[in-house]
Amino acid sequence: MIEMKDVYKTYSNGVLAINGISIKINQGEFVYIVGPSGAGKSTFIKLMYREEKPTKGSIVINGIQLENLKEKEVPYLRRNIGVVFQDFKLLPKLTVYENVAFALEVIGENPKNIKKKVLNVLDLVQLKHKARSFPDELSGGEQQRVSIARSIVNNPPVIIADEPTGNLDPETSWEIMRLLEEINNRGTTVLMATHNKVIVNTIRKRVITIEDGKIVRDEARGEYGLYE
Numbered sequence: 001m002i003e004m005k006d007v008y009k010t011y012s013n014g015v016l017a018i019n020g021i022s023i024k025i026n027q028g029e030f031v032y033i034v035g036p037s038g039a040g041k042s043t044f045i046k047l048m049y050r051e052e053k054p055t056k057g058s059i060v061i062n063g064i065q066l067e068n069l070k071e072k073e074v075p076y077l078r079r080n081i082g083v084v085f086q087d088f089k090l091l092p093k094l095t096v097y098e099n100v101a102f103a104l105e106v107i108g109e110n111p112k113n114i115k116k117k118v119l120n121v122l123d124l125v126q127l128k129h130k131a132r133s134f135p136d137e138l139s140g141g142e143q144q145r146v147s148i149a150r151s152i153v154n155n156p157p158v159i160i161a162d163e164p165t166g167n168l169d170p171e172t173s174w175e176i177m178r179l180l181e182e183i184n185n186r187g188t189t190v191l192m193a194t195h196n197k198v199i200v201n202t203i204r205k206r207v208i209t210i211e212d213g214k215i216v217r218d219e220a221r222g223e224y225g226l227y228e
């Protein structure tokens, strides 16, 4: 479970990006985070994987209390959360296989298990045949599938995706959504910040709307609001 209580985030330049958010997300939910540009969606997400620290308030992710987390304990949190970005963030000099394997190596996975886990997850995203390719030899959709494979290879209970379809054409975006839904159907919590109105209004899920750093709507089968 994810729980935030009275969370505030003021950046060092004085911008108040999160202005008192409290929220509970249960294991296995699929949640869209929507809202106008600059509303605080990315900040909300960054607080969850400890890319940013809250100025005030409490955040608990699967029993891990984030505000007391020491720097050396951050890798432990990251084992519980897979992160997917709009621009994929693959390592260009590593092959597809190596990009995914790297996520296991950094958390000290037993080398004996790495090959099996990587091939399993590449199979799930249907990219086993591209294992030896480099990121720049792949289409955008394929790169995003590698990045999703990397985010789930350690089987985390939660994955967080910040605009995962932002750089993709509509057809490829649907492919990525089907994959995220499949991962969610296996019991993984999926949080996805998006500006994609068509997706939010078609694949209906819980929708949390953030405006000016606050949650202004939270609906079980919500819709995309009237903003771009």
Ligand SMILES: Nc1ncnc2c1ncn2[C@@H]1O[C@H](COP(=O)(O)OP(=O)(O)OP(=O)(O)O)[C@@H](O)[C@H]1O
Pocket: 011, 012, 013, 015, 016, 017, 035, 036, 037, 038, 039, 040, 041, 042, 043, 044
């Ligand atoms: N590192 C930072 N330092 C200072 N201010 C920041 C930083 N990151 C974001 N902000 C500011 O915090 C506010 C919220 O930004 P955030 O990126 O969370 O919004 P967003 O809803 O994700 O926007 P978008 O949809 O355009 O990606 C904005 O006013 C932004 O300018």
